[in-house]
Amino acid sequence: MLRSVAVAKTRLPQSRLILRNLSASVSLRKEASRTAAAPLGRQRSVSDINECVLNAKYAVRGAIPLRAEELRQQLEENPGALPFSKIINANIGNPQQLGQKPLTFYRQVLSLLQNPEIIERLSSDELSKAYQPDAIRRATRMLEEAGGSIGAYSGSQGVPAYRQSVANFIAERDGEPANADDIFLTTGASAAVGYILQLFCSGPQNGALIPIPQYPLYTATLALNNAQALPYYLEEESGWSTDPEQFEKIIKDAINKGVTPTTLVVINPGNPTGAILSEENIEGIFEVAAKYSLVVIADEVYQENGFNDVEFTSMKKVLRVLQKTQPGSYDNVQLVSLHSTSKGVSGECGQRGGYMELVGFSDEVKQVITKLVSISLCPVVTGQALMDLMVRPPTKGDASYELDQKERNDIHRNLSERSSMLNSAFQSLEGVSCQKPQGSMYLFPRLHLTQKAIAKAEAQGIAPDEYYCKELLEHTGICTVPGSGFRQVPGTYHLRTTFLAPGTEWIESWKEFHEKFWDDHRD
Amino acid sequence: MLRSVAVAKTRLPQSRLILRNLSASVSLRKEASRTAAAPLGRQRSVSDINECVLNAKYAVRGAIPLRAEELRQQLEENPGALPFSKIINANIGNPQQLGQKPLTFYRQVLSLLQNPEIIERLSSDELSKAYQPDAIRRATRMLEEAGGSIGAYSGSQGVPAYRQSVANFIAERDGEPANADDIFLTTGASAAVGYILQLFCSGPQNGALIPIPQYPLYTATLALNNAQALPYYLEEESGWSTDPEQFEKIIKDAINKGVTPTTLVVINPGNPTGAILSEENIEGIFEVAAKYSLVVIADEVYQENGFNDVEFTSMKKVLRVLQKTQPGSYDNVQLVSLHSTSKGVSGECGQRGGYMELVGFSDEVKQVITKLVSISLCPVVTGQALMDLMVRPPTKGDASYELDQKERNDIHRNLSERSSMLNSAFQSLEGVSCQKPQGSMYLFPRLHLTQKAIAKAEAQGIAPDEYYCKELLEHTGICTVPGSGFRQVPGTYHLRTTFLAPGTEWIESWKEFHEKFWDDHRD
Structure with missing residues (x-):
């Protein structure tokens, strides 16, 4: 069962209850299209909408954050109405929303x-x-x-000089050449994911291997493309590492079911896990990619966010070493590496800067990509400029x-300290375990929920970890994302939280909440 | 034959010739997927790419503009090498590239x-x-x-206060209420087109009625969604007006072929035609939309670009009048009106600001749209801010x-004058006719090409109007888009040119070129 991975049961606020019955609507739709080609004189409703869009889920802005927004409005209207004074948006890596100053x-x-x-x-x-x-x-x-004004469209691939800056940055990072022709500036990294999956992973006969847990952009984009998500599991016990041994079986099972795996997604440093992959893990991934002609999407947007002296090595660097040391064996590998101005010490999410580097693609494929991106004209030029600034800071x-150095170091130290502090808090909580943070902006603690908690969740018709997150939100104002939104090993429960929020009070209030929750839900 | 409309035969520069044989590649691909589920150990090439992406065409950045870019590079390296000193990019409405100053x-x-x-x-x-x-x-x-920093993600629908500004602007423009909840800020208007077509027009059983000639974003997006473009023709002789009488037949033919028309696209003021629709035309369109439950996409991005005292009336305003005067008959109509910061007197293309107003959509459908847009997190916040500025200028x-008033008036007068000047030039040319410009940034003159010219084009394997545009580019540096890139009545030939380029020398050099071209191609 390719799709048997636990999926968030989306629990929607009161006003959105009607969406619960989408599957009913969908079958109605099929009925309608069988009986009447054009529904005369009525409105087009949810039952007329592209099923792929209906099927797409994006928990980072899902039910819990929507409820948080309602609570925020309540607080605005009546500041004393709730047991907390503000919402802590720990659901999304949005540093400047939480007071991080831009560089x-x-x-x-x-x-x-x-x-x-x-x-x-x-x-x-x-x-x-x-x-x-x-x-x-x-x-x-x-x-x-930029041609004299950032108000003019640039070329669709981005301003050539800015792309050259990106190529220089990559060359210096990896000690390997990089070419500006292979760089596409994009509207954040999300746009790049959309382009590549649209190209290689469209229709129910194609699939992408995605890590579980994953950033839900991937399952959402695959759903929009009506393509298959082929899950591979990260191993929590060994710090969310990737075991390349599992790929053979997943790929063969998919092929037996008529699905061609075309793409393999790697998120490194991990989102939501915060893990940094070892070079051995990466080598194993390329071995599979070479054998099965999988386009590797390396989501490396957190490459600046490393902690605890665990070093980030780019997938391209590992690939180049493999290609040199084992000539011929990895020549066919195709890699798309993503980066963004939203993360790292930049945290400029609203400016929507990103790039993708294409490694191992023919000119013909690059021309098709150029055409595809040209349909949206060009990425925002100020975001392109920001990418140039990010990869070429003052020296x-x-x-x-x-x-600039001071500001960068302060942000980096702050993030590092807060990740340790939050991790210590989780280690101290009953029924919670957490892997040591290595990178990114998130912790993904496991909740060893009791049967009583699970039964309460079931009674409310929501996933057990969603129940925990909801209670946490209602009691403390802390907004997180249930692990089910990222998928997880069935029967395990997690949540994702950023450690971006300043101060420590919120961590204290979380601890207090948790102790009470745990006492209330003992079996 | 729904797809029998003349389509650009994409002629590609030398380096891109390989793409010509895409249809051959596509059949190879089908073969491959029949014989081998996973192509072991080779690269993924054009033959592996999603056919919908291969089929999409976008002429505004197609072969002629690509050739112009090559010539620009030649000029940079060797300024005296060509019979002209610079490229005039009249292929795209990009005012600031051509020296228009931002407000x-x-x-x-x-x-x-x-x-x-x-x-x-x-x-x-x-x-x-x-x-x-x-x-x-x-x-x-x-x-x-914006919450204190434009570097933070905003809500996916856009900053609430900026959406309120948009609603106020619409209410004042139309004398009819507008609601900020119905406004979605978008990354340019193109993103909005993508969302709506993805929602309602996906798969070969669904179709959108699109005007011919059209802005190629529409056929490209339909191709990406594997949906059908159902062309309706604008009447050149009556100033590119729309005859609503034709819709019944087109819709019935489509239904007979198993295609459900779900959407109807209107571009007003017209791109590439420059025409402004009469209220009668718009009423006729709504009559069809009401009868056949068509979601109307009103591409109104040129609403500020009116000339010659022809007044722009928004489709929403006409709809509200119809709903009042004929109660019940138009209650089911659903309208999506698009606007952009790229056009008008703003011309801020690179900043990627846009909005869509949803009229007549249920809360449930709006929630699905909110989820869809949330997958890309949020539109660029500076672009959102620019939209706020555009709809709420200094008073x-x-x-x-x-x-501000002076700058606006100067730009408007300049555009108006240049459109008249260019139109006069076309009126004076042998074998060229041109409708009087009413709005937008373009003229779409008809080229009554001789048999000799048509034969020469055929010998080169390109469309006759592409041949003219190519010759124009090679002799004068003026870059335009062949009418075939917008589709046109078969057997007619046009080109689209902006009138944004400053000065009159380029118009003179165009005239000179044309006279010689015409003399050289007499039958």
């Missing part, structure tokens, strides 16, 4: 790109109060590279350098 | 949103040299509305008002 250098350059006139309007003395000289030089150059000797 | 007020606010720190760093005297006080007030307020009494 000064980025914002100086971006503001000059929007309003270069200021350079003429102020004297250089005045200007120097608000802008470092290297920021002004950089903005002037980047504006020219020693630049006026912005010292402050 | 000062927009950019002041956007730069403050990126770098609000400047308000603290400069004295108010210094600040006032670069920023008007109303721009500072506006930015401060909008930043707060009388604001410090920015006078300059």
Whole structure:
């Protein structure tokens, strides 16, 4: 059963109850299309909607966050009405929503790109109060590279000079050449996932191997493409590592059922798990990819978010070593590596910057991708510029350098400390276990829920971990995502929480909640 | 034959010739999937790609613009190498690429949103040299509305306060209420088209009625969704008007072939035609939509671009009048109206701002749309802010008002003058006819090509209008899009050109080229 993995039973707020009966609507729809080609004189309703869209789920903005939004509005209208004073949005990696300050250098350059006139309007003395000289030089150059205005469409692949910056960054990171022609700037990394899955994984006869637990963008995009999600499990006990041994069986089972696996998704550092893959794990993945011609999507958007001295190695670097040490065996491997301006120490989610690097793709395929991306004209140009800034920060000797370094180090230290603190809290809680955080912005603790808790959840018609998350939200204002939204080994329960929220009070209130919850739900 | 409309024969530059044989590749692919479920140990190539992606065409960035890019690079390397000194990109409505200045007020606010720190760093005297006080007030307020940073993800539907601004704008424009809950901010208008067609028009049993000629986003998106484009023809002789009488036959033919028309696309003001629909035309369209339950997509992104005193009336306004004057008859009509920050006097294409207003949709359908848009997290927040600025410009009494009015009027007058000038030029050319421009940024002149020209094109394996556009480009550097890229009545030939390029020299060089071309191709 390819689709037997535990899936979130979406519990919807009161106003959305009607959506519960979607499967009923869907069968109605089939009935309708059999009996009447055009439904005369009525409205098109949920029963007329593309089933693939109905089937797609995206828990990060699902029932629990929707309920949090309702509670936030209640608090706005009546601040004393609830047992907490604010909502802590730990459901989504959105650092600036939780008070993380943007890097000064980025914002100086971006503001000059929007309003270069200021350079003429102020004297250089005045200007120097608000802008470092290297920021002004950089903005002037980047504006020219964008053709004179960031309000013009760029080429669909992105501004050539910005793509060159990305290629330089990759070359330096990996010690291996990178080519600007292989770089596509995108509207966040999500857009890149959409393009690649649309290309290679469309229709029920195609499938993508996805890690479980996974970031739900993948299952959602596969559902939109009516393609199959072929789950492979990460091993919680060994720090959410990947066992490449399991792939052979999954692939053969899929083929026996008439499904061709075309794509293999790797999220490293892991979301929601926070794990960083070992080089051995990555090598094993490429071995399978080479054998079965799987396009590897390497979701590496958390590559800057490493902690506890565990080092991130890019999949491309590992691939290049394999190709050198075992000539011929890995020449056919195709890799798409994703990065984003939303994570790392940048945290500029709302600016929607991203890139994908295509490794091992023919010119013909790249031309098809260019055509596909051109249908949406171009990624937002300020997001492209931000990507250039992210991969090419100030260097020693630049006026912005010292402050930039300080800001980066502060953010990094903060994240690292908070991840440890939250992990310690989980270790101290009864019935909770948590793998040591290595990277990303999340912890994914396991909840060893009691039969009583499970029965209560069932009585409410929701998944057990959703029940826990809901109770947590209603009592503390802390908004998390149930593990079922990411899929998990059936019979296990988790939740994903970011450790981005400042302060420690919320962690204390979580502990208090948990102790009471556990006492109330003893078997 | 639903798909018998003349389609661009994509002629690709030398390096892209291999793509010509896509249909051969596609049949190979089918063969492959029949004989081997997983192609072991080779690369995935064009023959493995989703056929829907291969079938999608987008001529605005097609063969002619690609060739223009090659010529631009030649000019950069060797400025004297060609019979012209620069490329005139008249292929795409990209005003700022051609030197149109952004509106000062927009950019002041956007730069403050990126770098609000400047308000603290400069004295108010210094600040006032670069920023008007109303721009500072506006930015401060909008930043707060966005939750404190434009670097945070917003809600997936967009920042509530910005959506309220859009609703206010619509209410004032139409004299009819509008609701912020019905507004979805989007990454340009293209994203909105993608969402709605994905919802209602997916799979070969569903079709969308699209005007011919059309903006190729529509056929491309339908191809990506594997759905049917059901063409209806605009009447060139009567200024590209729409004859609603034709719909009955098209719809019945489609139904007889097993295709359910679910959607009807209207582009008003027209792209590529430049025509503005009469209210009678719009009423006729709603009559059909009501009868056959068609979701109407009103692409109204050029609503600010009217000339020659022809007035734009929104489709929503016409619908509301119909609903009032003929109670009950139009209650089921569902309308999606699109707008964008890329056109009008804003011309901020690279900033990717857009909205869609949903009229007549149930809460359940809106919830499905909310889920769908949430998979891409949120539209770029600066683009959302720009939409707020566009629909809520400075008003009388604001410090920015006078300059803003002047800039708007200048742009509008410039566009109007240039459209007239270019139209006069076309009227003076032998073998060319052109409808009087009413709106948008384009003219779509008809080329009454000679048999000799048609034969030459056939000898090169390209469409006759593509041959003309190619010759025009090679001799003058003017880059246009052949009518075949928008589809057209078979046996007729057109091209689309913007009238955005400043100056008149390029129009003169076009005239010269045309006279010589015509002389060389007399039958």
